[in-house]
Amino acid sequence: MLRREFKGAFTIWYRDVLRFVRDPMRMVGSLGQPLLFLFVFGGGMAGSFSGMGRMGAATAAVPAGFDFKQFLFPGIVGMTVLFTAVFSALSIVWDREFGFLREVLVAPVSRTAVALGKVAGGSTVALFQGTIILLLAPVIGVKLSFLQVISLWGVMLLLAAVMCSFGLLVAARQKSMEGFQVIMQFLLMPMFFLSGAFFPLKGVPTWLTVLGRIDPVSYGIDALRQVALAGTVPPETIAAMHLHPVHVDLAILGVLLVAFLVPAIWQFSRQD
16 A cells, blocks of 8 residues: 555656656756846846945945855755746646646545655755756855755755645646746745845844745745855854754744645645
């Protein structure tokens, strides 16, 4: 019984990964927005960021002389993982529209195994995409050791699983791809901009602090930034920017994973 369930989840995971590997244009196209933010937006803001430090206007959250592109880098990694993970759930709606999901649901495996396979497949694809962005670290002066890369993979995989579960929760009751995309665009952009990817969440207005604490993505970005910049910037600089210690961020992400995954599986199990 367990072997059959595992095989069913593995098959769903393998299908999603195989579709990603066989579609290089999808891989290249999904990198356009992160690269645009990193090099165009990051490059444009870098001068203003360093200029603030030279004029003595830097704050505890924005240390003097800090390279904005280095600050932005973990946020772009998180952005890549976020968007890839959430939109991987779009395949659920796609499969429903074209009838493939009905064939999957009548297979001799539980719907829980199917849902877990979708989350695992989307998380793996998001991890691949995030790893590609990590290859750009030397270009912007971010030094990553082997241990840091392993740690970043762990954080990215956990963040991807959380957001895949969230995407599955939304997609489970959607009947059209258009409806899913509208809802996701409405939710994703605020989640991304409030996550601290573009600016530290310290020293901001109270309402922005509250929204940042509610945003699940902020905990992933916070952990990614602490791990990614550990070998590049002084510890006191990281301490001035982070919200929580890494283990607290990971614990909160773990709680959010359960909070999203359990109702997502329940919703998916109620599919007709």
